[in-house]
Amino acid sequence: MIRTPTWWWQPVLMPVLALVLGLARIARASEPPLTLDEVLERISQHPGLQGTEQKIEAARGKRLSARGAFDPKLVARGTVQPVGYYENAWVDVKVEQATPLWGTVLFAGWRLGQGEFPVYDGKLETARGGELRAGVRVPLWRDGLVDRNRTTRSQAELEVRRAEREADAKQLELQLKAAKTYWSWVGARQRLDVVEQLLHMAEARQAGLVRQVDAGAVPELEAIDNERSIADRRLDGVSARRKLDTAAVELSLYLRDAEGRPVVPPRGRAPTTLPTPPAAPEASPEALVPKALERRPELLALEHAQSVAELEARWARNQRAPDVALQGYVARDLGPGPTSLLPPELALSLTLELPVPLRKARGQLQTALAEVSRVRAERRLWSDVIGIELRTADLRLRAAIDALALADRQAELAERVAEAERRRLSLGASNVLTVNLREQAAAEAATKRIDAAIEAQVAHAEHRVAQGLPPVR
Numbered sequence: 001m002i003r004t005p006t007w008w009w010q011p012v013l014m015p016v017l018a019l020v021l022g023l024a025r026i027a028r029a030s031e032p033p034l035t036l037d038e039v040l041e042r043i044s045q046h047p048g049l050q051g052t053e054q055k056i057e058a059a060r061g062k063r064l065s066a067r068g069a070f071d072p073k074l075v076a077r078g079t080v081q082p083v084g085y086y087e088n089a090w091v092d093v094k095v096e097q098a099t100p101l102w103g104t105v106l107f108a109g110w111r112l113g114q115g116e117f118p119v120y121d122g123k124l125e126t127a128r129g130g131e132l133r134a135g136v137r138v139p140l141w142r143d144g145l146v147d148r149n150r151t152t153r154s155q156a157e158l159e160v161r162r163a164e165r166e167a168d169a170k171q172l173e174l175q176l177k178a179a180k181t182y183w184s185w186v187g188a189r190q191r192l193d194v195v196e197q198l199l200h201m202a203e204a205r206q207a208g209l210v211r212q213v214d215a216g217a218v219p220e221l222e223a224i225d226n227e228r229s230i231a232d233r234r235l236d237g238v239s240a241r242r243k244l245d246t247a248a249v250e251l252s253l254y255l256r257d258a259e260g261r262p263v264v265p266p267r268g269r270a271p272t273t274l275p276t277p278p279a280a281p282e283a284s285p286e287a288l289v290p291k292a293l294e295r296r297p298e299l300l301a302l303e304h305a306q307s308v309a310e311l312e313a314r315w316a317r318n319q320r321a322p323d324v325a326l327q328g329y330v331a332r333d334l335g336p337g338p339t340s341l342l343p344p345e346l347a348l349s350l351t352l353e354l355p356v357p358l359r360k361a362r363g364q365l366q367t368a369l370a371e372v373s374r375v376r377a378e379r380r381l382w383s384d385v386i387g388i389e390l391r392t393a394d395l396r397l398r399a400a401i402d403a404l405a406l407a408d409r410q411a412e413l414a415e416r417v418a419e420a421e422r423r424r425l426s427l428g429a430s431n432v433l434t435v436n437l438r439e440q441a442a443a444e445a446a447t448k449r450i451d452a453a454i455e456a457q458v459a460h461a462e463h464r465v466a467q468g469l470p471p472v473r
Helices: 010-030 036-045 047-070 119-124 148-214 220-251 285-295 297-318 359-426 432-466
Strands: 073-081 088-098 105-115 131-139 323-333 345-353
Touching (some): 036 047, 036 148, 047 088, 047 148, 148 432, 220 432, 285 359, 297 359
Antiparallel strands (some): 073 088, 088 105, 105 131, 323 345
């Protein structure tokens, strides 16, 4: 029996594999260039931002805890004395409700006391149905206008806003770093294109030089010199590709997938054209500073921090006052019992407490006022820093735009000279050495133009971030 060779499928499968690989290459080639907007959208998965989100969640947890100070509180106590001179049992259940209204505390409860009680514990005895009571405690001086619970609750609200503004500041910081890294990657691709273009021109020229050498039209040295130039440019290409790959790896720190893992962009996704140069700012830095101070999240976070410190100082100042409180309640016994227990009761009491010499309250106030002064000084410093950052960014952007215009002109002239020298070589009026020098000068001018264009984009991003805006419009 004749066996079919195990490789019978190869003539059928190989074209299919070739087609699949070809389609994959076409798909990769058709993948659109990576934009800065896409990088900034994916930066939301950056671990640095996720850390700030956890800080916000922690602040929200503290806010919830602070609100818990106004939750109703159930208090229950009881005692049973079955053996002794006085045999009795009593139970007391009470609900307290703190309110944000002038520190007022409401309470209501029920108690039952049965058996024999000594004279000094006579108030523990109730009628058969127990005693219902309700009352209120109102601070008249200390803890009236402000108390610990209300202060903590207000501070917790501000801490949430502060954490949100700090998250915004971290996001702006990462966005600016991402923009700088992105433009560095774009610049590396542009420089690689310049090197490869130089190499292609030298390789295309080599075939013609070899024919001319064989025909005796030019010395052999010309072909050798051009071959040396090819080797030199290939070496430059290796270095340029390494720099592009390194820039792509650095960009992956900010380019994340849905699971937050770094994504290294392929070379094919690097833009092949230079971006449109940014326009010079229409407004002066002095005109932009007020809006920047309103938008910058670092300053807004400090404003919330100052409000927190001022609330603490307000509370500490209040703690120096005497603790004067008025308390009243009404009570009524239910069911049968001694005649003395059945009438309704109304009672008012006034308490006064004053620590001497108030060292605790004075120390708390001193600490709080020092914190207020510290945050105020930090706010003034940040206001100055933001103004300086904006003025510096404005100067850098305007200088970068001017430098780009000059670099454009320089690159245009250098390319015209190189093209003219190549025509002279084709006419036999020049040599390879001179052409290589002209092309190298044109490549250096093109590289300077790329550097100037990238510098302008980075300066534009810094100028926007200095205003408290995202680095890309």
